[in-house]
Amino acid sequence: MQRAGIELALNPGASIAVQGEDASPAFLVRAPVKAAALSMVLVQASNFPAAHAFLCSTLVDGRSDAPLSAQGADELLRIGLFAPRDALPRAVSYPLATLEASAAAQARCQSEVEALSTDSARAILLHLPDDWQEQELHFVPHHHGSIWAPVIKPSIRVSEIGCVRPATSREPALPLDNAATHEQFTRDGFTTLQDLLPAVHVQALGQYFRELAAEGYLARDDGGGTRRFMAHNHPVANFWHQQLNERVAQLAGRRTKPSYSFVSVYDQGGDLSWHTDRPPCEYTITLLVDYAPLDQDHRSPWALKIRGRDGRLHAVHQCLGEALIFKGRELKHSRDVLPGGHRSTSILFHFVDDDYHGVMQ
Numbered sequence: 345m346q347r348a349g350i351e352l353a354l355n356p357g358a359s360i361a362v363q364g365e366d367a368s369p370a371f372l373v374r375a376p377v378k379a380a381a382l383s384m385v386l387v388q389a390s391n392f393p394a395a396h397a398f399l400c401s402t403l404v405d406g407r408s409d410a411p412l413s414a415q416g417a418d419e420l421l422r423i424g425l426f427a428p429r430d431a432l433p434r435a436v437s438y439p440l441a442t443l444e445a446s447a448a449a450q451a452r453c454q455s456e457v458e459a460l461s462t463d464s465a466r467a468i469l470l471h472l473p474d475d476w477q478e479q480e481l482h483f484v485p486h487h488h489g490s491i492w493a494p495v496i497k498p499s500i501r502v503s504e505i506g507c508v509r510p511a512t513s514r515e516p517a518l519p520l521d522n523a524a525t526h527e528q529f530t531r532d533g534f535t536t537l538q539d540l541l542p543a544v545h546v547q548a549l550g551q552y553f554r555e556l557a558a559e560g561y562l563a564r565d566d567g568g569g570t571r572r573f574m575a576h577n578h579p580v581a582n583f584w585h586q587q588l589n590e591r592v593a594q595l596a597g598r599r600t601k602p603s604y605s606f607v608s609v610y611d612q613g614g615d616l617s618w619h620t621d622r623p624p625c626e627y628t629i630t631l632l633v634d635y636a637p638l639d640q641d642h643r644s645p646w647a648l649k650i651r652g653r654d655g656r657l658h659a660v661h662q663c664l665g666e667a668l669i670f671k672g673r674e675l676k677h678s679r680d681v682l683p684g685g686h687r688s689t690s691i692l693f694h695f696v697d698d699d700y701h702g703v704m705q
Contacts, residue, residue, distance in 0.1 A: 351429040352417065357561070358425050362403060371399050375424030376433040381564030381573065383424040395419035424560075433559040438475065438580055439548045442496045471586050473579035486542050488518045491587050493542045520591045529595045533653055534670035536660075537591070540631055541584060546665040550634030552580065553689050557609040571614030571682075574607060576705075581605040585693045592627050592695045595669060599698035600627065604705050609634075610688040616679035618651075621672035623702045627695040628672040632662040634689035646688055651676040 358375035363386075371387040389396045394416035401410035412420075420426040427433070470483065470492055480497035521537065528535040541549075553575070556562050562573035575581065585605045593600045603624035621628065635644040639661075647659035650670060660668055670677070672694075682688060696704070 352421060352426045353429045353432060355424055355427045355432060357433050357435065357559075360399070360403065360425070366404060369400065369404055371396070371403070373423050373425050376560030377424045378427065378431045378433040378560045379558065380560050382561055385423040387423060392419040392423065395423065395425075433561070436552065436555045436559055436561060438473070438552050440476075440479070440481070440494055440496050441544050441548070471579075471583055473583060475579075476583075487539050487591075488520060490520050490590055491541065491584070493545055494583075520594055526595060529669065530597070531653075533675050534650055534658075534660075534668060535595075537629065537667040537669055540588070540591075540629070540667040541665070543665055545584075546631075546633050549580070549691065550664070550689055553578075553607050553609055553691075554634055554687070562607070562609060570608075570616065571611045573609040573611075576606055577604050578607055581607055581691050581693075584691075588629060588693055589695065592629070592669065596627060596695075596697070600695045601698050601700070603694045603696050603700075605694065606692040608688075608690050608692065610682050610690075612682050612684045612686055615681045616677075618676050618678040620674065620676055621694075623673065623700075624696055624704050625672045625694040626697060626700070627669060629667050629669045629693040629695075631667040631691045631693070632664055632688070633691055634687065635662075635664060636687055637685075638664070644688065646679060646682055646686065649678050649680070 355375050358373060361372040361374075363370045363372055368389070373383070373385050373387055375383045375385075377383050385392075387396050387399060394413050398410055398412050398416045398420070401407045417426065476494060481494045482497055483492035483494055485491070486493050525535050525537070553562070556575070557573035562575050565572050565574050582602075582605055585602050589600055589602055603626075630648065632644060635646070639645045641661075643661040643663050645661065647661050648668065650658045650660065652658050652675065662668065696702075
């Protein structure tokens with residue numbers, strides 16, 4: 345289909361849900377828009393009359409030859425159901441590594457525990473994203489066995505690696521952080537966490553969410569100057585989120601539970617005004633998974649600023665893969681304007697005390 349000299353095609357990432365009675369249905373269209381953002385539009389006769397008439401003819405009446413007016417084509421283009429053929433969003437997959445490609449994972453497996461199969465991973469209640477459900481995966485241990493990291497099924501048999509199968513308990517036997525880290529978190533309400541996730545997955549997460557934003561699969565937030573793409577409780581982020589709870593509980597000195605995860609892909613010019621967090625963010629881990637350009641020390645020059653319990657301003661410059669845990673409801677925090685030509689992606693994992701019964705979103 346052509347419109348104003350532009351070749352249009354059906355957006356392969358779009359979905360349509362029919363709502364209401366057959367006599368007067370509405371259509372919820374969810375569509376990624378390349379180089380823009382995820383669009384969610386309720387199409388009704390009152391707001392998109394020509395597109396609504398076309399969808400009624402096609403989806404409700406079952407017509408394969410439904411006429412499409414110029415106005416209808418314009419409306420379908422605006423809601424993202426159609427897109428220019430040279431700007432169709434492509435599917436984005438999480439870049440899973442193979443076990444053979446990860447020498448560190450293989451060495452760790454040899455010295456600690458055997459890799460789990462996908463079925464075993466389900467047995468210990470790992471929350472696998474839908475895209476991973478049917479893949480032949482193994483899960484290798486990370487950070488004293490507190491994290492299970494996915495890898496594509498290796499060509500060698502796991503039994504040939506010579507490891508001992510672990511118990512399926514999710515309670516690590518070893519402390520996950522040293523005494524100095526515990527002391528700083530207790531004293532200051534924030535501390536740096538090293539080795540939170542495997543380096544290969546930090547790189548994969550940065551690439552994955554950056555590409556999702558570029559292809560239009562993330563929502564856009566420009567409120568208050570933030571200028572970012574975002575994902576709330578994304579399945580890939582949630583896979584890691586559930587596994588980090590024991591580390592948070594050990595630092596907090598009490599039982600905790602995950603509330604929600606949040607991915608922020610910041611554009612140049614974005615900032616974060618001074619604030620404290622909402623009730624479901626008693627403890628927050630912020631993990632830097634992508635930044636460019638890094639400074640000469642391979643750190644992000646775009647600091648997360650925290651007003652400490654001591655009254656001083658603390659500027660935290662993270663390396664890729666470095667995480668900071670802080671009590672966001674207590675400590676005010678902010679970021680200055682992201683410089684021109686810079687990009688930054690962080691994943692925030694929020695937690696609450698186990699006896700918390702408020703909102704979790």
